Amino acid sequence: MHPYPFTYHRPTSIDDALTMLGEFGDSGKLLAGGHSLLPVMKLRLAQPEHLIDISGLAGLSGVRLDGDVVGIGALTTHHQLATDAILETSAGLLPEIARVVGDQQVRNRGTFGGALAHADPAADYPAGVLALNAEIVARGPNGERTIPIDDFFVDFLTSALEPDEILTSIRIPALAANTGYRYEKLQNPASGYAIVGVAAVVTLTADGKISAARVGVTGAGDMAYRPQAVENALVGSTPNEDSVKAAAESAVDGIELLSDIHAPADYRARVTKNLVRRAVLKAVERAGV
Amino acid sequence: MTETVSITTTINGESRTAEVEPRTLLVHLLRDTFGMTGTHIGCETGQCGACTVQMNGGAVKSCMVLAAQADGHQIATIEGVAPKGTLHPMQQAFWEEHGLQCGYCTPGVIMSSLALLVENPDPSEAEIRHALEGNICRCTGYHNIVIAVREAAVRMARGDEATSIR
Ligand SMILES: Cc1cc2nc3c(=O)[nH]c(=O)nc-3n(C[C@H](O)[C@H](O)[C@H](O)COP(=O)(O)OP(=O)(O)OC[C@H]3O[C@@H](n4cnc5c(N)ncnc54)[C@H](O)[C@@H]3O)c2cc1C
Numbered sequence: 001m002h003p004y005p006f007t008y009h010r011p012t013s014i015d016d017a018l019t020m021l022g023e024f025g026d027s028g029k030l031l032a033g034g035h036s037l038l039p040v041m042k043l044r045l046a047q048p049e050h051l052i053d054i055s056g057l058a059g060l061s062g063v064r065l066d067g068d069v070v071g072i073g074a075l076t077t078h079h080q081l082a083t084d085a086i087l088e089t090s091a092g093l094l095p096e097i098a099r100v101v102g103d104q105q106v107r108n109r110g111t112f113g114g115a116l117a118h119a120d121p122a123a124d125y126p127a128g129v130l131a132l133n134a135e136i137v138a139r140g141p142n143g144e145r146t147i148p149i150d151d152f153f154v155d156f157l158t159s160a161l162e163p164d165e166i167l168t169s170i171r172i173p174a175l176a177a178n179t180g181y182r183y184e185k186l187q188n189p190a191s192g193y194a195i196v197g198v199a200a201v202v203t204l205t206a207d208g209k210i211s212a213a214r215v216g217v218t219g220a221g222d223m224a225y226r227p228q229a230v231e232n233a234l235v236g237s238t239p240n241e242d243s244v245k246a247a248a249e250s251a252v253d254g255i256e257l258l259s260d261i262h263a264p265a266d267y268r269a270r271v272t273k274n275l276v277r278r279a280v281l282k283a284v285e286r287a288g289v
Numbered sequence: 290m291t292e293t294v295s296i297t298t299t300i301n302g303e304s305r306t307a308e309v310e311p312r313t314l315l316v317h318l319l320r321d322t323f324g325m326t327g328t329h330i331g332c333e334t335g336q337c338g339a340c341t342v343q344m345n346g347g348a349v350k351s352c353m354v355l356a357a358q359a360d361g362h363q364i365a366t367i368e369g370v371a372p373k374g375t376l377h378p379m380q381q382a383f384w385e386e387h388g389l390q391c392g393y394c395t396p397g398v399i400m401s402s403l404a405l406l407v408e409n410p411d412p413s414e415a416e417i418r419h420a421l422e423g424n425i426c427r428c429t430g431y432h433n434i435v436i437a438v439r440e441a442a443v444r445m446a447r448g449d450e451a452t453s454i455r
Pocket residue numbers: 029030031032033034035036037038039074100101102103106109110111112113114115116117118120122123124125161165166167168191192193194334335336353
């Protein structure tokens with residue numbers, strides 16, 4: 001099963017890649033791990049004339065702690081995320097998610113930046129980066145800009161990246177003290193993607209009240225989102241089974257739910273509420289006050 | 290678009306070069322260009338794992354990598370796991386524990402399992418099943434595959450050598 005023919009380019013720097021993107025316009029596409037792009041090209045749903053392979057570019061991979069901020073290079077693979085020591089202590093939610101992305105082989109090739117740029121509504125990371133309040137760093141012809149994660153997922157398979165931009169890194173504030181996290185996923189048994197995935201990050205005060213809560217939901221709608229009514233109900237409360245369950249009831253308010261052969265909309269709604277409840281309760285438990 | 294890319298890659302320790310069309314997949318480079326048909330093709334869409342090889346030591350699906358992306362990298366295939374006429378302890382364990390029936394998935398399963406044992410020489414049953422999530426087997430029900438990988442871990446830990454085929 002072959003894609004349509006294309007010309008293959010291997011830029012030697014980010015600037016070089018940006019020049020190519022500018023030159024090829026709509027007929028050029030970046031290639032990172034290829035684990036989303038090659039399947040759509042084989043199915044002939046996309047037929048770029050030029051592939052710009054950035055997978056070998058130096059300096060776009062790895063995890064660095066810079067004060068209170070964790071920087072993750074766009075080309076960092078799922079496997080690297082799953083096993084990184086810095087992430088494990090400062091943003092353990094990401095390794096927890098990376099371990100359930102695809103399978104061993106997918107995790108060795110697929111990249112964090114590629115997964116975010118692709119903005120698949122069933123991908124796992126979008127829930128996590130929303131809950132972690134990440135920032136996306138992108139470079140384009142006019143230099144670098146930072147995109148808050150709340151503005152990043154704009155539609156089905158569409159992010160806020162411009163076609164001539166390269167996502168270079170993701171910045172995540174290191175988790176504060178008394179903060180717990182959890183990723184809950186109902187997995188499609190065939191593809192491994194999320195039918196619904198929920199990430200929660202919860203911070204507790206010394207007397208056990210929720211001082212901050214962020215929740216990210218993937219798989220339920222056209223794009224990942226934060227159920228802000230849930231977050232608002234949680235903040236200020238002293239969490240218990242009943243209060244979290246009540247808060248989770250508004251997890252799909254205002255969302256147009258996906259409905260397909262894997263899960264009709266009403267089922268997705270129930271799964272989403274349940275996973276929100278479980279993820280928040282586990283995050284509270286791990287916040288450990 | 291008639292241009293080709295030239296590739297130099299190390300396959301099972303040996304440097305190989307080729308000129309291929311850019312859209313050539315690594316699995317076709319191995320099977321069609323180099324005649325190494327031990328690596329199988331099942332789905333060609335990244336689902337089944339029959340085409341699994343190792344790239345720089347990590348298991349990858351060779352239908353999901355462009356041949357051009359293997360340029361400058363190390364590839365290991367089933368042909369290279371043991372010298373000709375011998376079986377690697379992993380292969381021996383699959384034979385003895387009935388870890389295969391039709392054998393279609395087996396080269397891929399073995400390349401994934403060997404990658405697992407490098408990272409984790411003493412995996413639990415759950416860890417073996419997690420590592421083999423990307424390898425579909427239509428015959429065995431996985432039970433004997435898991436037993437075979439456990440057995441191989443024991444044999445490799447005690448330093449068993451490749452055995453000649455009787
Ligand atoms: C069998 C299989 C199972 C999978 N299971 C899961 C799963 O369970 N959960 C999940 O979340 N994902 C899953 N995936 C998808 C996987 O995580 C992909 O690796 C990921 O979605 C894309 O990353 P990539 O590096 O492969 O990107 P590519 O396929 O190379 O690129 C994807 C898109 O992003 C663009 N792009 C890539 N890098 C950049 C960049 N730095 N800047 C701007 N644009 C860029 C490309 O132009 C392309 O449009 C699975 C994939 C396969 C094949």
